[in-house]
C-alpha cells in the first residue's frame with residue numbers, strides 16, 4: 126500500500142504538529158470517534174530523548190545507528206552490502222586522488238614556461254584526474270545498484286521481524302489501546318529501515334568525500350579546515366530543528382492519520398458499499414474526510430512555514446561563513462602565505478568538502494529521523510516479545526476429561542481512555558466469580574442475554590485470555606501452566622465473527638488446519654457435514670472460486686452460506702473441543718435443524734461441544750446448560766431441570782421466546798399442506 130511506505134508527514138488525511146494544532150477542528154473526530162485523536166507527546170519513551178538531542182549527542186550516536194542498519198542489511202543480503210560498502214570507499218578514494226591531482230594540474234599550469242610546456246607538464250596529472258573521475262563514477266553506479274537491491278530486502282526483513290512477533294502476542298495485547306498506539310507508530314518502521322539504507326550509504330559516501338577534502342585542505346593550510354566546518358554548522362542546525370518538528374508532529378497526529386485513512390478506505394470497500402449508497406452515507410463521510418484532511422493540511426502548512434523560516438536563517442548564516450572563508454583565502458594570498466595554484470585547489474576543495482559536509486549533515490539528520498521510526502518498531506518487537514504467548518509448558522491431555530472454571534473473574538483490557546484527573550477508567554469485570562464444569566464428550570450450552578459473558582467464557586476455554594482471578598483447570602491442571610500451542614490444537618472454534626478469508630472457497634475450509642498438508646478429501650467431507658457442499662456446487666469455479674468481490678473472478682456468497690463454510694472449517698480442524706458461538710444465526714430453519722443434529726452426533730462421537738446460542742429450544746439436547754447473567758453464573762442444569770425451576774432466568778427467557786410463536790397459530794389449510 127502506497128501510504129504505508131510514505132512518510133507519515135506526507136499523508137493527506139493525517140499529518141503532524143507540535144503544540145495544539147491551530148485551527149484544528151475536532152468536530153469530525155468528536156462526532157465520529159468520540160473525541161479528539163491527537164496524542165500528547167508523552168506516550169513514547171524515546172521521543173523526549175530525540176527532542177533533547179544536541180548535534181554533538183547525535184554525532185556520538187551515529188556509529189550505533191550505522192551499526193544497527195548494517196546488522197539489518199547483513200541479515201537481508203550480505204553480498205549487496207559488501208558491494209555497497211566497497212563501492213562507497215572506492216568512490217571516496219577516487220575523489221581524494223582526483224583533488225590531489227587537480228592540485229598537480231594547477232601547479233603545472235600556473236608554473237613558468239610556455240603554454241605548450243605547461244600543458245605538457247600537466248598531462249600526467251590530467252590523466253590521473255580522468256581516471257579518478259571514472260573510478261568514482263563506476264563506484265557510484267555500483268553503489269546505486271547495490272543499494273537498490275538491498276532496500277526492499279531490508280524492508281522485508283524488518284516487516285517479518287515485526288509481524289512474526291505481533292502474531293504471537295496474547296489477544297489481550299492486541300486489544301490493548303497502548304499496544305495499538307505502538308502498532309500505529311511502528312508500522313512505518315520497516316519502510317524507515319529501508320530508507321535508512323540509502324541514508325547510511327549517503328553518510329558513508331559523504332564521510333569519505335569529506336575526509337578526502339579535509340585531508341587535502343589541512344595539507345594546504347590548517348586554518349581552512351575549521352572554516353569549512355563553520356560553513357556547515359547553520360545547515361546542520363536547520364536540518365535537525367526541522368526534522369524534530371516533523372517527528373513531534375507525526376507522533377501527535379498518528380491516530381488522526383489512521384482515522385482519516387479509515388474514512389477514505391471505508392468509502393472504497395465493498396462491505397459498506399450498499400449502506401453508503403442507500404443511506405446516503407457517502408457525502409456525509411466525504412465531508413468529514415475533507416474536514417479531517419483540512420486539519421492535516423493546516424498542520425502541513427504550519428510545518429512548511431516553520432521549515433522555511435528556519436532555512437532562511439540558516440542560509441544567511443551559511444552565506445556569512447562562506448564569505449569569511451573566502452576573505453581568509455584572500456588574506457593568505459595577499460600576505461604571500463599561499464601560492465595562487467594552492468589557493469585554486471583550496472577553493473575547489475572547500476567547495477567539494479562543503480558539499481560533502483552539507484550532504485553528510487543532511488543524511489545524518491535523515492538517518493536520525495528514520496531511526497526514530499525504526500526505534501518504534503524495535504520497541505514494538507521488544508514489547509511484543511514481553512507480551513508473547515509463552516512457549517512450552519505442561520503437556521495437554523489428548524482427551525481431557527473435564528474443564529473446570531473455579532471462581533473465575535475476568536476483566537477485558539482497559540481502552541486506554543483517561544478521566545479528567547488522568548487516571549485510567551477501570552473496566553467492569555466481564556466475568557465475576559464464575560465456577561462451572563465442561564465435561565468431555567458432552568454438549569455444554571451457555572445461554573444468557575446479550576453481554577452476559579457467554580463468549581468470554583468460550584474465549585477463556587480456548588486459552589485466548591487468562592483469568593484475573595480464579596483458574597481454568599484442564600483435568601485439574603491450571604491452563605496457565607499448560608503448553609498453549611497444544612491447548613490451541615485441541616480447540617476448534619466457530620465464533621460469531623469468524624473470519625471471512627478473502628481466499629478461495631477451498632482455502633476458507635482448509636485454513637482451519639494449516640499445520641498439515643491440505644487434504645481435499647477431508648475438506649469435502651467437512652463440507653458435506655456442514656451443508657457447504659451445496660454452496661460449493663453452485664459456485665462458478667467450485668472449490669477454486671475466490672470469495673472476495675473486490676478481485677477479478679471474485680464471488681460473493683450470502684451470510685448463511687458463509688456460516689456453513691465456517692462450520693466446515695471447524696469440522697476440518699478436527700479438534701477434541703468444538704466451540705460454536707451462535708452457529709446458526711444466519712441459517713434458514715431447515716439448515717439450522719441439520720446443524721444442531723450434527724452437533725449432537727459430534728458429542729455422540731466423543732467430541733466436547735461448547736454451544737452458545739440464543740435459540741433456547743435448540744439446547745434441549747444439551748447435557749448441561751449454564752445460564753449467565755451480568756457476568757455471573759445464575760443457574761446450571763439440564764433443559765428439564767431449568768424449566769422446572771420456578772422464577773428461574775432460563776425459564777423466564779424460554780417462556781418469552783415460546784410466547785412469540787404461540788401468538789401466531791399456523792392456519793389450518795397451510796398446516797395440512799406443510800404436513
Ligand SMILES: Nc1ncnc2c1ncn2[C@@H]1O[C@H](COP(=O)(O)OP(=O)(O)OP(=O)(O)O)[C@@H](O)[C@H]1O
Nearest residue numbers: 300537538555573574575576577578579580581582
Ligand atoms: N474484546 C472486548 N473488549 C472489551 N470488552 C468486551 C470485549 N468483548 C466483550 N466485552 C464486554 O464483556 C461483556 C461480556 O461480553 P460477551 O461477548 O462475553 O457477552 P455475550 O454473552 O457473549 O453477549 P452476546 O449474546 O451479545 O454475544 C460485555 O459487557 C461486553 O461489552
